[in-house]
Amino acid sequence: MAYNFYGLSRDIPAEIKRQVRQRDGFGCVICGLGIIQYEHVDPEFKDARQHDPNAIALLCPHCHAKVTTRMWSKDRVKQAMQSPRCRQVGYARDFFDFVNGHPSLQFGGMLLHNCTTPIEVGGRPLFQVKPPEIQGESFLFSGLFTDSKGAVSLQIKDNEWRANAASWDVEIKGPTITVREAHRTVHLVLTVAQPNTIVVEKLDMTLGGLRFEANGNFLGVTFPNGGRSEFTSCIADGAAVGMSF
Numbered sequence: 753m754a755y756n757f758y759g760l761s762r763d764i765p766a767e768i769k770r771q772v773r774q775r776d777g778f779g780c781v782i783c784g785l786g787i788i789q790y791e792h793v794d795p796e797f798k799d800a801r802q803h804d805p806n807a808i809a810l811l812c813p814h815c816h817a818k819v820t821t822r823m824w825s826k827d828r829v830k831q832a833m834q835s836p837r838c839r840q841v842g843y844a845r846d847f848f849d850f851v852n853g854h855p856s857l858q859f860g861g862m863l864l865h866n867c868t869t870p871i872e873v874g875g876r877p878l879f880q881v882k883p884p885e886i887q888g889e890s891f892l893f894s895g896l897f898t899d900s901k902g903a904v905s906l907q908i909k910d911n912e913w914r915a916n917a918a919s920w921d922v923e924i925k926g927p928t929i930t931v932r933e934a935h936r937t938v939h940l941v942l943t944v945a946q947p948n949t950i951v952v953e954k955l956d957m958t959l960g961g962l963r964f965e966a967n968g969n970f971l972g973v974t975f976p977n978g979g980r981s982e983f984t985s986c987i988a989d990g991a992a993v994g995m996s997f
């Protein structure tokens with residue numbers, strides 16, 4: 753059903769969706785998972801005359817199904833909307849999975865294959881890969897992204913990613929996570945490309961006095977002394993440390 757009895761389209765306008773995401777901290781109001789759907793809580797969609805952000809909540813597919821089948825009451829959701837889970841803990845979360853081998857990192861113009869520490873900054877790993885603890889299970893990827901001001905926006909610990917609920921916007925579409933630090937200011941676009949590559953398509957990140965700018969197949973790194981390195985179509989394969997700054 754594309755429209756309800758009152759002629760309201762099922763498509764929620766992008767601006768309303770963003771308001772709901774910002775209020776709920778980018779994850780399910782009940783459990784905090786970052787893979788979400790938009791649910792008209794009260795009134796339900798069939799009775800709604802407008803897309804009122806105050807009547808819409810973020811729910812993950814799991815919690816959404818429990819509410820739709822009435823295993824959980826609407827009051828459960830309304831209560832959670834008063835104090836969304838991601839606002840309580842400070843992040844929305846979910847998991848990556850790398851069962852098909854050692855994860856690779858495409859960091860703008862730099863492809864890092866089979867590196868234990870794909871990138872280190874100031875002698876400390878920025879990204880790190882651990883082999884599976886049990887054969888056949890997933891490799892474990894860790895790392896973090898900061899925004900152009902140096903604030904942590906996305907942290908990954910042993911495949912669990914946590915998107916900062918204080919970011920301006922975090923939007924997940926298919927396998928892509930987009931983080932904006934202000935209106936029309938994208939700071940990170942990260943896509944999981946099966947079978948095992950994390951692709952940083954876009955990045956504007958400041959860390960330890962360095963500025964990393966990625967766009968498609970390009971990576972620019974600006975150093976504290978003003979020097980600059982640029983990388984296009986570069987590959988590191990099988991190194992303990994892929995890139996060191």
Ligand SMILES: [Zn+2]
Nearest residue numbers: 780783812815
């Ligand atoms: Zn949930």
